[in-house]
Amino acid sequence: KRVAVLISGRGSNMASLVNAAAEQDYPAEIVCVISDQSDAAGLHFASSQGIPTLVVSRRDFDSKDAHDAAIDAHLKAFKADIVALAGYMRLLTPGFVSQWQGRMINIHPSLLPLFKGLNSHRRAIDAGVRVHGCTVHFVTADMDDGPIIAQAAVPVLSNDTEAALSARVLKQEHRLYPIALRLVAEGKVRMEHGRTVCSGFED
Ligand code: GRF
Numbered sequence: 001k002r003v004a005v006l007i008s009g010r011g012s013n014m015a016s017l018v019n020a021a022a023e024q025d026y027p028a029e030i031v032c033v034i035s036d037q038s039d040a041a042g043l044h045f046a047s048s049q050g051i052p053t054l055v056v057s058r059r060d061f062d063s064k065d066a067h068d069a070a071i072d073a074h075l076k077a078f079k080a081d082i083v084a085l086a087g088y089m090r091l092l093t094p095g096f097v098s099q100w101q102g103r104m105i106n107i108h109p110s111l112l113p114l115f116k117g118l119n120s121h122r123r124a125i126d127a128g129v130r131v132h133g134c135t136v137h138f139v140t141a142d143m144d145d146g147p148i149i150a151q152a153a154v155p156v157l158s159n160d161t162e163a164a165l166s167a168r169v170l171k172q173e174h175r176l177y178p179i180a181l182r183l184v185a186e187g188k189v190r191m192e193h194g195r196t197v198c199s200g201f202e203d
Contacts, residue, residue: 002031002187004080006071006088010198011042011108013086013177018049020178028185032078034071036090052078058090063153068096075100080121087137094141102191104139104185107177109169111135111151116144121166124156132156132165134173137178147196149189150180 003021005014005109014033021030033046046053054074061067075083085106090151097104112135115127124132133153139144151174156165183189188200 001028001081002079003028003082003084003181003185004075004078005033005046005084007033007035007040007042008037008089009040009087011045011087012115013173014042014084015045016174017086017176017181018046018051018061019086020181022049026178027181028082028181029193031080032074032076036067036088040174042087042198064093064097065095068093072096072099081138082181082184084177086177092139092141097139097141100139102138105136105149105180106139106144106146107134107136107173107180108144109134109166109173110125110144111153112137112144112148121162121169125160125165130156132169134169134176136177138196140194147191147194149183149196150176152176 005017006016012197018030020026021028028163030051032054034054034056034060035043038057043053056066056071061070062157081103083104110124111133115123118175131153133151135151136149138146138149150177154172188198190197
């Protein structure tokens, strides 16, 4: 399957997908990396791996719809089958999301449905939870809200700092995202009627 990755910054999750896809027998290839930020650090890594990169800035368009339509046109030009959001910090329009329904996934640094949105690690510490983690899910129009594909949990330690906890979670993100993308690319996990459906695990 042909996968496009959307980023806004560091791009470490994108890098984990690129590295996984470089392995033999991985069922997906990363065909392009698109950023809405021209200074996204991840763009350098992608180029260094020979992957086409594009910057599609919001300020170059009159509306959110026009911005997303431009991204959609690039995805179609690259014949992308699947879109993986990896630290893409912009909420996509409902029209764009419906175009890619069941074919667009995202990683979020919390055990959803807890702690949607920003600062999930700070909020996990403040809430006093003892278990935290990350989630890969299908993208729906609402932020961090779609059907869950896979999750990984980490302990929250006493006196944890935001930096220590986020590093612990990020390590799991880099492990989890390639696993989840593999399941989607192989068609073993699909989105149907707003739910995640699994099949083909007997293989
Ligand atoms: C990750 O924690 C991801 O879960 C969240 O934003 C962060 C992006 O980091 N959506 P990176 O750009 O992948 O390094």
